[in-house]
Amino acid sequence: MILFSGCPGGGPKDTQPNWVTCPWPPDFLEVLDYQWNGVAIPFWTQEAKFARDHGVKLAFEAHPGFIVYNPETILKLRKACGNTIGANLDPSHFFWQGIDPIAAARALQGAIHYVHAKDTRVDVINTKVNGTLDTKNYGDVLSRSWVFRTCGYGHDEIWWNNFVSTLKLCGYDHVLSIEHEDSLMTPKEGLEKAITFLQRVVIREKSGKATWF
Structure with missing residues (x-):
């Protein structure tokens, strides 16, 4: 099951999420302690037990704005x-957090339950001015620091070759699930282009026994 971790408020009486991005002032560390030890860990421990009892794995999509947003x-x-x-x-x-997904795959070896195939183009000019934290509408492509793109329109085939190869090396040889959120293409065109692109990238056959060593 694919899901997000959610983001608790900063305290028991809060009604809105509170995403902490730095350790100072020290109030933020108190918020993190409450979010993790007071809410998230007790909640997800119970949910994980329920899932395990029913033969279900929980695949968390790391997403900024939630408490689970990176490999760590x-x-x-x-x-x-x-x-x-x-x-x-x-x-x-x-990509837009400055994390190398290939390095992330290695860090997550043994813990990868599922993989989405979606690309991102980071706008070098806008990022130099405003950084990568960006709350502008996704449709405002020219002004944003980054936008989601169809596979191959943010990173080239060589990058995706290396990504797929690393997944295989790390024990993941399963689905690449195309997710379309490209502001410049219709879902139909984006899906068709992603399929064509990934067909060249995916490793289909088992490597078999090597004869050269």
Whole structure:
């Protein structure tokens, strides 16, 4: 099952999420302690047990705005709540955070439950001015620091070759699920282009026994 971790408020009486992005002022550390130890870990421990009892794995998509947003926080929740919890590795959310999804796949070895195939184009000019935290509408492509793109329109085939190869090396040889959120293409065109692109990238055959060593 693919899901998000959610983001608790900053305290028991809060009604809105509170995403902490830095450790100062120290109030933020108190918020993080409450969110993780007071809410997220107890909640997801119970949910993970229910999922495990029913033969279901929980694949968390790391997404900024939630408490699980990078490999470190995925592994933190997994360590606290058990191996039923793992990653839905979506490279698109890592690109714009400055995370290398290939390095992330290696860090998440053994904990990758599912993979989304979605690309991101980081606008070098806008990022130099405003950084990558961007709340402008996704349709405002020219002004945004980054936008989601169809596979191949943010990173080239060589990158995707390396990504797929790394997934295989790390023990993941399963689905690449195309997710379309490209503001410049219709869902039909984006899906068709992604399929054509990924057909050249996916490794279909088992490597078999090597004869050269």
